[in-house]
Amino acid sequence: MHKFYLFLVLCLFPLSTFSAGPAEKGVSIDWGFNGPLGKFNKSSLQRGLQVYTEVCSSCHSLKYIAYRNLSDLGYNKSEIKAFASNFTVTDGPNDDGEMFERPGMPSDHFVPPYPNMNAARSANGGAYPPDLSLITKARGGGADYLYSLLIGYKKPPESFDVKEGLYYNKYYSGNLIAMPQPLYGDDVTYADGTKASIEQMASDVTEFLAWAAEPELEVRKRTGIAAITFLLIMAVLSYLAKQQIWANVKKKKV
Amino acid sequence: MKSSIPKSQFKNPVINWIDTRLPIFTAANETVGTEHPTPKNLNYWWNFGSLAGVTLVIMIITGIALAMNYTAHVDHAFDSVERIMRDVNGGWLIRYIHMNGASFFFIVVYIHMARSLYYGSYKAPRELLWILGVVIYLLMMATAFLGYTLPWGQMSFWGATVITNFFSVIPFVGEPIVNWLLGGYTVDNPTLNRFYALHYLLPFVIAGVILLHIVALHRFGSNNPLGIDIKSDEDMIPFHPYYTIKDFFGLAVFLAVFCVFVFFLPNFLGHPDNYVPADPMSTPAHIVPEWYLSPFYAILRAVPDKLFGVLAMFGAIGILFILPWLDRSPVRSAHYRPMYKIFYIIFIINMLGLGYLGVQNPEGIYIILGRTCTAWYFIHFLLVVPLLNIIETPKALPKSVSDPIFSSGSSGIASAAPRSKK
Numbered sequence: 001m002h003k004f005y006l007f008l009v010l011c012l013f014p015l016s017t018f019s020a021g022p023a024e025k026g027v028s029i030d031w032g033f034n035g036p037l038g039k040f041n042k043s044s045l046q047r048g049l050q051v052y053t054e055v056c057s058s059c060h061s062l063k064y065i066a067y068r069n070l071s072d073l074g075y076n077k078s079e080i081k082a083f084a085s086n087f088t089v090t091d092g093p094n095d096d097g098e099m100f101e102r103p104g105m106p107s108d109h110f111v112p113p114y115p116n117m118n119a120a121r122s123a124n125g126g127a128y129p130p131d132l133s134l135i136t137k138a139r140g141g142g143a144d145y146l147y148s149l150l151i152g153y154k155k156p157p158e159s160f161d162v163k164e165g166l167y168y169n170k171y172y173s174g175n176l177i178a179m180p181q182p183l184y185g186d187d188v189t190y191a192d193g194t195k196a197s198i199e200q201m202a203s204d205v206t207e208f209l210a211w212a213a214e215p216e217l218e219v220r221k222r223t224g225i226a227a228i229t230f231l232l233i234m235a236v237l238s239y240l241a242k243q244q245i246w247a248n249v250k251k252k253k254v
Numbered sequence: 255m256k257s258s259i260p261k262s263q264f265k266n267p268v269i270n271w272i273d274t275r276l277p278i279f280t281a282a283n284e285t286v287g288t289e290h291p292t293p294k295n296l297n298y299w300w301n302f303g304s305l306a307g308v309t310l311v312i313m314i315i316t317g318i319a320l321a322m323n324y325t326a327h328v329d330h331a332f333d334s335v336e337r338i339m340r341d342v343n344g345g346w347l348i349r350y351i352h353m354n355g356a357s358f359f360f361i362v363v364y365i366h367m368a369r370s371l372y373y374g375s376y377k378a379p380r381e382l383l384w385i386l387g388v389v390i391y392l393l394m395m396a397t398a399f400l401g402y403t404l405p406w407g408q409m410s411f412w413g414a415t416v417i418t419n420f421f422s423v424i425p426f427v428g429e430p431i432v433n434w435l436l437g438g439y440t441v442d443n444p445t446l447n448r449f450y451a452l453h454y455l456l457p458f459v460i461a462g463v464i465l466l467h468i469v470a471l472h473r474f475g476s477n478n479p480l481g482i483d484i485k486s487d488e489d490m491i492p493f494h495p496y497y498t499i500k501d502f503f504g505l506a507v508f509l510a511v512f513c514v515f516v517f518f519l520p521n522f523l524g525h526p527d528n529y530v531p532a533d534p535m536s537t538p539a540h541i542v543p544e545w546y547l548s549p550f551y552a553i554l555r556a557v558p559d560k561l562f563g564v565l566a567m568f569g570a571i572g573i574l575f576i577l578p579w580l581d582r583s584p585v586r587s588a589h590y591r592p593m594y595k596i597f598y599i600i601f602i603i604n605m606l607g608l609g610y611l612g613v614q615n616p617e618g619i620y621i622i623l624g625r626t627c628t629a630w631y632f633i634h635f636l637l638v639v640p641l642l643n644i645i646e647t648p649k650a651l652p653k654s655v656s657d658p659i660f661s662s663g664s665s666g667i668a669s670a671a672p673r674s675k676k
Binding site: 036064069130133134137138139140142173213215216220221223224225227228231232234235238239241242245246249 | 294333336339340346347350491495496499500502503506507509510513514516517518520521526527529530539
């Protein structure tokens with residue numbers, strides 16, 4: 001089905017070949033959420049949430065996602081409530097004009113690791129760890145690129161000069177990234193017993209972040225199938241009506 | 255109509271009463287109804303005018319819905335767009351329709367213009383019709399550019415910076431004009447606010463010019479694939495029901511293709527950088543315009559001098575205004591102009607080439623190609639089109655649309671019309 005898209009796109013828009021993306025062509029994964037009937041894998045999303053929470057969230061925020069959105073991952077209300085209460089939210093001011101801290105609620109957005117951008121920069125050697133809510137939409141190559149980046153911490157070529165505070169990554173533009181290698185394998189212990197290899201964790205967290213970027217994806221694709229089916233039927237019917245209406249004009253011509 | 259007491263023709267008493275006092279139903283009937291005679295040989299390339307009209311309506315409706323949820327402030331614009339995408343009911347659908355609708359509006363209008371160029375619809379007596387069309391096209395480009403700024407992503411911000419900078423080439427008053435346009439020294443909150451206000455205004459200006467476009471169209475009626483004047487009533491059919499049903503069929507096909515993008519490839523025509531919030535401290539590696547502005551961006555970059563680059567870019571659009579007087583050939587349709595037909599195809603390929611080059615890095619072979627294509631764009635309009643009339647011998651024109659020799663009715667290009675026309 002991907003080929004079909006490509007074909008359609010190539011026919012229609014020979015000019016829209018944008019050049020953006022990583023230095024080296026990344027790994028291409030056949031994600032379950034690709035294609036016109038694509039869906040997220042709920043257990044992968046749950047594992048991805050775990051990787052985000054236990055690894056990524058120490059530096060990266062996820063500000064457009066609220067705890068209540070986790071119902072998409074298959075959690076029920078009480079599970080979400082329990083999960084949210086693990087986090088401390090600064091709220092206020094109260095009636096005395098004081099800010100106060102309270103446990104998170106489902107309506108809260110994911111609590112960011114740093115209070116502001118300057119704090120984030122200062123804690124990370126001047127580099128700002130970007131918010132991850134839109135990361136698969138905000139990088140050329142999308143989910144494939146993110147996955148490649150996470151598994152792209154390889155040994156640099158012999159002559160390659162890795163500067164202080166930067167790390168070699170095969171798929172990052174310029175090959176020098178400020179983010180240290182985040183995944184080494186067994187960084188988390190999956191509740192469902194899946195082995196936490198680098199590839200497994202990278203794939204799970206990518207699936208999770210793809211969902212975070214496009215939580216509407218499943219509804220969108222389902223609606224699309226219905227809309228296009230409707231329009232094609234309408235096209236056939238209106239074509240038949242057109243043929244009938246035009247029949248006498250065509251006849252007169254002869 | 256000939257009666258001394260003007261009375262509406264409509265049978266329904268309510269409609270009749272209203273129409274006698276306010277002839278809106280008569281006006282509608284004479285515009286898209288049974289009282290609007292249309293050549294009977296129009297092919298599917300003539301569908302794109304009404305498609306453009308429908309697309310404008312779609313854009314205005316979705317735009318108003320978006321405006322209800324959008325916040326025009328540098329600190330909130332990006333967040334408010336994400337709120338629309340995530341929390342507003344059906345927000346993602348409205349925004350993706352609006353976003354892709356802009357691209358499809360241009361696709362439709364480009365095809366509409368290409369049709370006019372092929373069949374010589376811009377020639378006398380339809381010069382003003384064409385010029386009003388170019389005005390609409392210019393307004394569309396302005397509106398699209400202003401709208402692209404609103405999500406306040408990286409490309410929004412830097413695109414706005416680059417494009418407003420064009421005006422700095424105006425001698426002496428360039429800088430003050432740029433500051434006046436921006437409402438400050440850089441693109442900032444005042445810029446976003448005025449761009450939003452203008453983005454909301456311009457579509458209604460477009461709608462107004464479309465009315466004039468339609469009035470001008472109805473003065474002489476539609477051109478047709480043979481490009482000849484229609485002399486007998488036998489060659490005309492009423493717009494309704496013949497072209498209403500044909501346009502409706504075309505609309506269904508168009509919307510189906512549109513939906514492929516809205517639902518399955520919503521960000522294909524956009525740039526990933528626009529999902530990164532605007533940051534005045536960090537310039538993206540490549541600032542590229544949206545694809546529909548790309549050919550003119552390529553022309554701008556082809557000229558090494560900034561002032562002449564901007565002049566070339568505006569000149570490229572300006573040249574369209576005088577096209578009816580550059581082309582002196584009395585034969586309209588390229589069907590009967592063997593040489594023009596070849597140069598037309600070269601022109602279209604050249605235009606697609608410019609579009610491709612506008613989104614590439616200007617380096618190496620792309621610089622040379624960019625300059626060649628830019629030169630050809632101007633050579634086509636300033637040399638080829640005016641001189642072709644002298645050296646070209648047009649084929650014999652049919653006497654009428656119903657001329658038996660041409661009774662197949664469709665010209666060669668029509669076979670490339672939508673596949674569904676089997």
